Amino acid sequence: MQAGTQKSVLIIDDEEDFAHTLAERLSLRNLAVQVACSGAEGLAFMEQNLPDALLLDMRMPAMSGIEVLRTVRQKYGMLPVLIITGHCSQEDHDRAQELGVQGYHSKPLDFKELFEQLVEVLHQK
Template identity: 40%
Template sequence: MEHTLNTRVLLVDDEEEFLSVLANRLEARDLKVSTATRGEEAVAIVDQKDFDAIILDMAMPGMDGLETLQKIKEKHPDAEIIILTGHGSIKAGVEAMKLGAEDFLEKPVDIRELMEKIQDAKEKRVLILQKKSQEEIEKILKSKSW
C-alpha cells in the first residue's frame, strides 16, 4: 500500500495481547504506532500528539469506546476515529458514527481492510488540513492592507 510512510496511528484496546499483535502487524507495514490500554490514557495521548487515525476499541473498562470517542472529538473535532469491537451491534455502530467515528469494524479485523480504512482516514485528514491552511492564508491576506 502506498503512502503509509509516516502514517501515525493510535491503537486503543484493553486487551494487551491483541493490542501488541495488531501494533506489530501495523508497524510491519511501515506505520508509526502508539498504544493505549484505557480511554483516559488515549485522551491524554491525543492531547499531546497528532495522529492520522485512531483505532478505538468499543468495550473497555472505565471509559468505554463511545465515551472516549466523545472526549477526543470535543477537543479534536478533526480526529479520524475507527471503532473496533468484538461485541458489535448495529445500534452501537450507528451511535459511534453519530458521534463522529469515521468507520466501524468488527474483530477479528481483516488487516487489509483495516489498512484501507487507515489510508482513507489519513487522506481525509490531509484534505481537512489543506483546507484549513488555505483558509488561514486567505484570512491573513484579507487582513493586510496591501
C-alpha cells in the first residue's frame, strides 16, 4: 500500500499467534491492523473503530464466522470481508457467499494472493 493512504484492517481469528503474525506482516505493508481473538471481541471493536476491511476466520468457539458475518452485514452493510479458514464446509461456503464475502483463503495462506485481493478490495472501497 502507498504511504499516506493507510487503510485499516481487522483480523478476527481465535488462533492468536496466527492472527498476530499475520497482522505484523500486513503492518509491514503499511496497513493499520488490529486483532480480535473472538467474534464478540471483534464486533465490540467495530462499534468503536470500523475498519476498511475484515479478515474473518470461520470456525471459532462461541460465535462462528457466519454469525459474525451476519451481524456485520446487518450493522455495517457491505464492508469488505475476506474469509481465512482451515476448512469451510459447503454449507458455510454457500451461506458466506449469500452474505457477499469478497473471497476465501485457506490456511496455511498464500500470502501474496491474500494481500493482492485485500489491496484490491481496499481500493474499491
